[in-house]
Amino acid sequence: MKSKSYAFKDLNQKTDLELFQLIKERNKGALDIIFSRYYEILCRFGLAYESDINVVEEKVSDVFIQLWNSHERLQEIKKPKPYLYVVVKNKLMEPVLYQKMKQSLDQGLEDEHATSPCIEQEIIDQEQRELYVRKIEGILDHIPKKSRQIFEMSRLDELKYKEISEILGVSVKTVESHMAIALKTIRNMVVKNKQY
Structure with a gap:
């Protein structure tokens, strides 16, 4: 028990950047330290955008889950706090x-599938979705690593170019260049796939 206490104290003395690197290496203790440093602060900050504390707490928790799940992208983040x-x-x-529209569409799809007696069609739809996901992953695998990271931050995390530049410690022009590379690669792969 004593060694855990020392390990926690040692982790607690590390910088946010060092902790992000440890999270990248799947160190749960480092995630716990980042969580304890920022959870309450981020919840307070979140109240400026959403008055329901339960929603804020849920979204902030999601950020830490996302941090753990997308650990491979942490290496490039130079400023963890702004991130x-x-x-x-x-x-x-x-x-x-958007959330309401998505719920409405999801409900419509559920209703459609509930009334649809055709199990074969459901299996075909599922196989098509899986094929589509594999094609997207195949295309993304062709994007250079740094460009893919910036593309994912822009398209998946919905960060603006300026925010990405601040987080990664690069210029906005560099972000734009990497996005251009990513989009060109995607275009080329789509055209190439259409030829087959």
Whole structure:
């Protein structure tokens, strides 16, 4: 028990950047330290964008889950604190209308499948979705590593170019260049796949 206490104290003395590197290496203790440093602060910050504390707490928790699950991208983040703030802000700024529309579409699909007696069609639909996901992953695998990271931050994390540049410690022009490379690679792969 004593050694865990010392290990925690040792981790607690590390910088945020060092902790992010340890999270990348799957060190749960490092995630616990980042969580204890920022959870309450980020919840307070989130209240500027959403008045329901339960929603804020859920979104902030999601950020830490995302941090753990996308650990391979942490190596490139040079400024962990702004990164956390930006991701929380973006999660809380997601349009409510979009969420309602998505729920409505999901409900419509559920209703359609509930009334559809054709199990074969469901299997075909599932296979097509899996094929589509594999094609997307195949295309993304052709994007150079740094360009893919920036593309994912822009398209998946919905960060603006300026936010990405601050998080990664690069210029906005560099972000734009990497996005251009990613988009060109995607275009080329789509054209190539259409030929077959």
